């Protein structure tokens with residue numbers, strides 16, 4: 222497993238990281254343990270979670286959030302120091318008016334709750350899950366800065382932010398001598414390339430780390446879903462994830478997938494292997510967060526990550542994306 226630098230920091234992260242949104246949501250603790258073991262065996266060092274990950278996400282019940290962190294805390298026992306642990310704050314974790322968002326009040330309570338669930342006394346990368354229009358960035362950044370100074374958090378980052386939002390936050394950090402967002406976590410895959418317009422040029426200019434999520438399009442880029450057919454048994458779509466159903470409703474995605482299949486099979490690769498290699502071919506990506514529901518999917522996805530795609534293959538993917 223190769224490592225890449227996280228933006229301008231000195232921190233090196235595995236170029237593929239493990240997402241744990243499935244832990245306690247679609248897979249139980251025993252399966253989660255197997256997935257984590259397979260990831261660590263493969264050399265993955267960056268593990269991503271969030272305070273909201275759990276069954277509650279599919280049931281709109283914030284009281285059922287936190288299961289991913291609980292499970293991680295238990296299955297990581299004795300191995301905490303081998304990994305870089307990233308989690309997030311923002312989503313609803315309770316029914317009170319201050320149980321979400323990025324107020325100083327909520328951030329201080331949320332970090333302690335995450336540390337307790339994760340059974341650790343520090344978080345390597347603490348990310349705000351999305352932009353909070355209701356809280357001044359000064360308040361959020363000063364609270365996060367205090368967490369870094371207290372040792373509870375080592376680096377801070379953001380997720381789902383537009384370039385202008387990070388630029389604004391960086392300006393506030395610089396003016397007030399506060400730690401700044403060192404990373405951003407956006408969605409990025411062959412079927413979701415929106416970050417190439419503004420965010421990628423911005424992070425290249427400002428040396429911000431980019432930890433991308435859903436590199437396999439939440440499973441679509443495995444080719445397992447067929448237009449007009451029910452999702453295969455055992456898949457995430459069958460388990461009821463809502464966001465994948467949005468992607469499954471977009472006709473363009475099926476055209477792209479069909480056009481990509483010959484490119485993958487020319488190499489003797491699966492579509493999932495090709496899709497992951499394509500994301501890693503972007504040199505601004507620090508790490509791609511792979512989500513898996515079975516341990517064997519890790520070994521499978523990582524089989525060819527050291528073989529870069531050729532310039533001709535990258536150009537062909539661009540052509541397919543533009544055509545569809």
Ligand SMILES: NC(=O)c1ccc[n+]([C@@H]2O[C@H](COP(=O)([O-])OP(=O)(O)OC[C@H]3O[C@@H](n4cnc5c(N)ncnc54)[C@H](OP(=O)(O)O)[C@@H]3O)[C@@H](O)[C@H]2O)c1
Nearest residue numbers: 240241242434435436437438439440443456457512514518
């Ligand atoms: N910041 C945010 O807002 C945000 C949002 C979403 C995700 N994330 C993070 O990103 C992580 C990854 O997201 P994701 O799960 O959507 O990523 P993904 O890697 O695009 O999709 C994962 C799905 O792809 C399928 N898959 C994985 N490996 C495969 C293989 N080798 N062959 C065939 N199919 C394979 C599995 O589907 P089946 O389970 O159906 O087999 C798996 O559940 C999450 O766990 C979370 O940590 C962050």
